[in-house]
Amino acid sequence: MSGTQVHVHLFYGADPRRYRKGENIGCLYGYHHAESAEFALNYAEDAREGTPVRFARRALKAALGFDLIHAWRNRRAILDADVIWTHTEQEHLAVAAVLLMHAKKGGARPLLLAQSVWLLDRWPGYGALRRAAYQRLLKRADLLTTLASENAALCGDFFGRDARHVLYGLNTQDFPLRPPSHWKPNTPVRIAGIGNDRDRDWTTLAAALGNDARYHVRIATRRRIPAEVRAPNVEVVRVSGLQQQHALYEWADIIVVPLRPNTHASGITVMLEAAALGKPMIVTKVGALEDYFDDKAAYYVEPFNTQQLRDAVNALVDDPARTLAQAREACEQLQTRDLTTENFARQHAQLTRDMLRERDPRVAPASRADGVSSAHAAGQMPRGM
Template identity: 50%
Template sequence: MGHGGAGGESRTEFIVFSAGMTQHTRLACSNAINVQISDPPCHRVIREERVRGTAENARPMCHSQLSASAHLSMMVDVVCPAAALPGVRHDLHCPGGEEDGASMDPVNIHVHLYYGVDPLQFRKNENAGCLYGYHFAESDTMALSYSRDHPEGPLLRLVRRTLKSLLGFDFIHTYRNRAGLMSADVIWTHTEREYLSVALLLLLTRRTREPLLLAQSIWLLDIWKSLSPPKRLFYRWLLGRADVLTTHSPDNAALVQKYWGREGTVVRYGLDTRDFPLTTAGDWRPHEPLRIASIGNDRDRDWNTLITAFENDPRYCVRIATRRKIWRRSKASNVTVAPAHGLAAQRALYEWADVVIVSLHPNHHVSGITVILEAVATGKPVVATATGGLEEYFSSGSIGYVPAHDPMAMREQVAFLAREPGVATEQMRRAQREFVQKDLTTRAFANQHVMLTRSLINRPIERTAEPLPHSRT
């Protein structure tokens, strides 16, 4: 996005694809979004207040997070970017304006994902599209291609995984997909494991015309201080090739500024509501004993606190579904640990539960957000550890937040809901209202990438040519 001078009015123009519209619907140029920006400079979030327009059935656009100057009031017109400015890439075209003809080529986006989720193989025969919903960005102005999983025998698999362990990313998988990557206008990545690998490929194969790179961080910032100085220096050199750094959490965005001295753009994660349709929450009527479900495979799940809170308490029946090894296994008869394989098993567990608990170690990457979104969609009250920036998605009135590593507070929060079913009902309904208002869906997640891409194409490119100085701690 372009910005005006200090203290002056800033005016930016781009296309917005509202999640409530079809992929090809465009709001007229006279429509405008009033936005108020008042976030700290370490991360900036545009918060939409309202959309005026006449587009039929158009809902308010998702609360997409894009870079902007802090503490300004802006009017953002919903049109295609204006004429190219000095220093802006002229080899990329932003389609969509009335002056465009049908012959104009779309922007070529390559979505590079990790090995094992090739969209041609992911949930084959279910027409599920691309994992994480990037396929919702496809339109006549955005052409998407995807990384492919190349067949490999045991020896090649061992070599690939060994190099991946040494580097921290899967360079062989990336190299195999070099044709799609190098022919793209813009590359989207989902985690640091992909963008670090792509950055290395781009730096080793410099060309006159290079793709732009959207680099999305999840776990890297949480482990940054534990990395060796040589690896931090290596990663910072690779990070210099990224054109935009995105995260799912304002907490992670703050660390982008702290450790890397760059701006982090928050892109809210979303749920595929085809898998978990939003079910209107009715009056909450818990079972006896109260049924607690906890699902997840993230490294930051805190199973010890959950088990300590409820084991051997006959008021509660706990089911934990995880593929990870739980070091503190409970022998209590009211705690069961078993994975829930597949969507059918996960849906059945949510249906069984009265309350869904997301117990977490402190983190900065909204660990547990997928399970929270699924639980809210299925109409279950949620108790979660207050960490990672989850409040960016759901407020304290929608989720029962408790401190980290505090089993007593967790147990008391659940006991409170059991005593006050009316409060639990209102909590569920508030959470579902926030889900809708913030449009926490995979379609909106993809649309945020579309908006970022359009703003990126039409701004000057400022990459770090040399290795960056040692990271700050």
């Protein structure tokens, strides 16, 4: 194979050979868009496993905080790579452990791009032993990246290292851009809250809008809902698959992303999807989400402020023209800021060039300006996640 060999190490269950099998969507998160003559990509393979082995792997993952067994199974691809890309700390810590176990003196070693999501939020709560172990593994990473500027800054505070902020992106094949041409709310107003992240604040959403016949609230989550969230006008639903996701967005007048304070851009996937589908959104102002959309594109409210959240809903309902302008602006910013999986892959390609040139200044710049070919130009997988 020619070009730089890149191993994309994702969690067990994200193997492109099995994930959404038959849909031919490429790699989850869109890393496959970097496939070109310059970069040859391969992916972590999911080994078939029975129930006892699966239980043991997950138990060790829970104890360590990363999936060492999954990485160990893929050690040959890891060790043979020029560069390794990871999506969260659960992958890069495992890859670092494998690399350290196979460390050799002399010769080229794989470069590790270590992207963290929840690590910085959780760091203050870790004990001394876990911090020391993770610090050792982080030293093996050649470049730290995050999806939020707040997290990037915390890498300096916690680890004494710079980190690069990478903008996450939407799969526009699953969610084609549909700029809205009009907006008129239903009666009662239909409010949708979506997400499984641990920092969703369903309690504040229900306190603001529950037990009020003016609002019909649907919460789509797989997480356990506190008892205080239950109310006659609040439904908790399970949404599975793209068809059901689109149906929920279509049903909703307004998307609310209620959040507890965090630093990892919790809620950004829902914001991207809402923006693409032309849905106005109310979002808690935490997690550096303004890295992606400014206050012209989203109605930001303070955390835990039920009155402000309710007032925001009423303000959108009372001024349909303003609400339509906000939804259109969000769709426009998604487009102009290129918040897509293609650009997500493009950023990784450029970071990889930077890493290679830092290791060896003699490495020539790529012949293509962006180094990321389209699916048609590269003859590789079609656009997808």
